[in-house]
Amino acid sequence: MALIGSKTKLAELLSFRTRRDLALLCGAVGLVLAGGAVLGAGMPVWGGTLMFLGSIAVPVGLKWWDDFTRLGAAACVLSALLLLQGFHFVEHGTQMVQYYLLNLPPAQSQGLISALNVEWVHFIWNVIVLICTVFLLRRGMRGFWGWALLVWTTAHTLEHLYLLVRYLEISSELARLGLPAYSVAQVLPGVLGRDGWLAESGICGQIPGLTTLPRVAIHFGWNLGETLLLVAAAHRNLTRLMYHFPAREDKRYA
């Protein structure tokens, strides 16, 4: 098994392997359909993105099943986490491009799946990442990078918990005033960033970046750190994760 025992084969873990042709085909079909729907029929970008994701759901699901059956639960979780966190990071990168390069207002700097850019989704996703991180730590993804990832992910989740609580409180206040839900209530400042708790508390004065950046940049930073730490931890511990739950013999990996 080429994959097992190697510290440099993270790309292989993420590979679709024998299902690569299916993945490419589904991806191409998805791109064509989504592009046509967005550009031709005026579907919102988030709709087209979901259409694309739906089209590759089958090969991705099969790939993860392969990971589980061949490499074990830890490898499967790591594979899924890398892919999904990678996509999540792309979302935040897209927001940065929209806000900084395309000079769009925040309401239009929502990434690819803008309809899902809401506090509940962010919070639940970060809880999932935290749970997966704990699971992988227990399965051997330790060392400096593993623990650093846990600390980072915990802090990130706490920030989203703070954001969610404030969102629920402000929603309650808006309802009390008889006002509808406003999308801006989904993107209020959190702990870090401009107008955030740290800046307003005055406990440490203004720290460039941490108390000055807009939310879009702060959360890009959170996810950049999370993705890099995850990749580093996975890279350093891939062997251990594989060995922890040995896969069955399979000629396809020979």
Added chain:
Amino acid sequence: MRNFLLGTTLLVLGSGVAAPGAPEVPVAVASRRLETTACSGSFVARDLPHLTSSRQQPARGTDGDGSGLALGDLDNDGLIDIVLANQNGPATILWNQGQFQFRKQVLDDLHTRAAAIVDVDGDGWPDLTFTHNIGIPSLWYNQQGKGFIPNELPGVRFKAYSLLWADLQGKGRLDLVTASYDTLLDSELKTAFLTSEGAGVVLYRPSPQGYVPERLADKAQGLAIAAMDVNGDGKADLLVGNDFETPDMVWLQGPGGWKAAQPFPRTSKNTMGYSLVDINNDGVPELFSTDMKPDFRDLKTLAPWIPLMQKGYEKLTRSAVQRPENMLQMRSDTGFYNAAYTLGIDATGWSWSAKFADLDNDGFADLYAVNGMINQDLFGYLPRAELVEQNVVFRNVRGQRFEPRPDWNLGSVRSGRGMSMADLDNDGRVDIVVNNLNTPAQVFQNQLCSGKAVEAELRWAGTKNIRALGAQAILHTAKGQQWREVTSTSGYLSGDASRLHFGFPAGESLASAWLEVIWPDGKRSTVGNLQPQTLLTITRQEG
């Protein structure tokens, strides 16, 4: 009170004591003692017998914007009097009788917005000028402190909402700058305004035949006007702060006239008021502009703002010059930059008049902002359509940051609009007067216990700018340089007293301190031998 003043007056005629940088212009200095009064550690609020009201209940549109006020010694008795404008009724003069007792006089000038106390004719008796909802500015001549008679400003013909009197060329004569609030004119006059010649920003130069207008802009949403040397050439430049999407305007004064400029990379979006201040005692003024931005910490306060914030969320891009927040324009080698956020004074609420003064006499200028809004169109979902917000005060901590001081007891929730500050009881502490909307006006007596003060009034005898509008005074001490300027108006529609106030900590010696006066024509005088708790009247001996 007159007896108190006479008993404590000490006249010191002659030139001020020479100090480093010998004076170019001799001055006569009269000194009067400032008597310390009660000290409780906070401000004490009192109602004043004046009510500015809206026409509609609740107010709609600009009917909820309220009126200003002005402070100045109208009868030359040494006590600063109060003039309160009223958008929906007559204005009020409150003659200061001392010890926070006021005698009310109703002034038959209706629907006034901005107020300024300025000695327009240079006779030594300050006159009253007002702007109106839809009219041209009015003038009331001072009858030697016994009352006022209406007069006109010949040649002043454009409708105005905000105004500024200033000696822009330093020639000892007063120019008038006015700006219109076209939103109000549109809503009140409708077609008549659209088909008229409009208003905009107008600079009026005095001449023997009357005021000669120079129209700098045809349109404006001008709520604030300031004169400030923007480009450091020693000449006063003009700034007009506009509401809504209309950009703030700057004109630089040069040999060829007035030239439009854009010196600020960022500006407030809805500029409600301007205030000039030296935050860090480096002897150089900064420009503060007021806008509306909520406190994100308090969600109950924040919630009513959400519908308005939604608009910014949908429109405001990263590169937008206009931002809905207070700005403090500070100078650097590469130009101006906004320091309000760094200092913690970018968000003061739905702010109108915001001004700086050394409220606690610690040597640094503190910030007070009055807040609130009543508008059926904007806040119909709130009780009485009113956004109730506390006025806020921030103490300047050594020029490094600002800290809220709710313990100073200035957190009124009466929907303040106009506001000015001056020492009303001659105790060396700066008091505050607020013209609220639909609730009585208030005075806040300063009873903070710390520090001492030196106050100064400047006289430029022999000119039409007898109160030396535009003169700068810098108090040089071992700890820095406190910069002040004599201005006619600042903040939102509010006139300033011509008296300058310098605070300093009680234990600090003034032995080596000296006061530098830079007159509007650039000439300088110095005054030394300063004593704590004194009011200096500094009269220039050369015209």
